[in-house]
Amino acid sequence: IITVLLSWVLFGDRPSIVRTCAMVIIGLGAILVLPSGTGNYQQGVLAGVGAGITFSGYVLLTQMSAGKLHPIPFSLINFAGIFVFSALGLIMPKPIEWSANIDTTVWSGLIVGGIFLGILTLSSYVLNSFAIRFAGAARASIIGTFGPALTALLALFTIGEVLGVKQVFGIILVIIGVAAMSFERMFGRKKEEGRS
Known part of the structure; x- marks a missing residue:
């Protein structure tokens, strides 16, 4: 979502109706993936949002410098x-509750x-x-849409992290939304190439 919005601001790449709908679907999926139950998840959610913002900057910088x-x-x-x-x-000082207790062995x-x-x-x-x-950013991001599902599978097999039905549905919505944006970009470029 952030990549699409920043592309609009930086490159004038206005989101189409398909991209706008896909962003809404991704947003709903992201809300469903949020953990529920007892616990303080605020720091984790904020870190995830920060990671999304910085990763979108990485993708845009990669796209800008791809030919250079x-x-x-x-x-x-x-x-x-x-x-x-x-x-x-x-190195920065942190609150005591953020520090990890790691066994020296x-x-x-x-x-x-x-x-x-x-x-x-x-x-x-x-x-x-x-x-x-x-292959272009659109085709590369189609393959990247499977990242959340593969991460969930890897977490299941390595650390036994089990997701609820709501969270699995959220991951599916995110994959559908990102795939829709990627396919829309890919087919939009083919139409432009066919006209020229």
């Missing part, structure tokens, strides 16, 4: 920025796991940049 920069240096620049800001975030596993996760994430971003460069 090679995907590998672009991804390395991104990760250098992430490293710097993450380090600053770890698991540090080696955390470091190895962090390096492994960093390599996988870097590979994912490099491949995503190649996909945007060679």
Whole structure:
């Protein structure tokens, strides 16, 4: 949703009726995915919104620089920025309730796991940049629509995170909304190419 709105502001790419309907569907899906029951989820929800805003900035920067920069240096620049800001975030003083109590015997596993996760994430971003460069942002985002479902499946198999029916329906709505926007963009470009 944020990417579409920022594209409108930055590039004058006004949302069509299909995109507007898709944004409403995505918004409804996002509301359904929110956790219910007891617990304080406000920080997690705010972090998720912040992640969505920053990721849309990443997608727009990737699209703007797709013809100017090679995907590998672009991804390395991104990760250098992430490293710097993450380090600053770890150094900054935080409230005591935010601090984690980590057993010192698991540090080696955390470091190895962090390096492994960093390599996988870097590979994912490099491949995503190649996909945007060679297939276009619309086609690359169609494949990306399966991200929420794959994340939920991975959470189920790795940590036993079970989603309720409402949350599964929310994920399905988000996938449908994002896919509708991606297909609309892809078919819109084909129509423009056919006219010229």
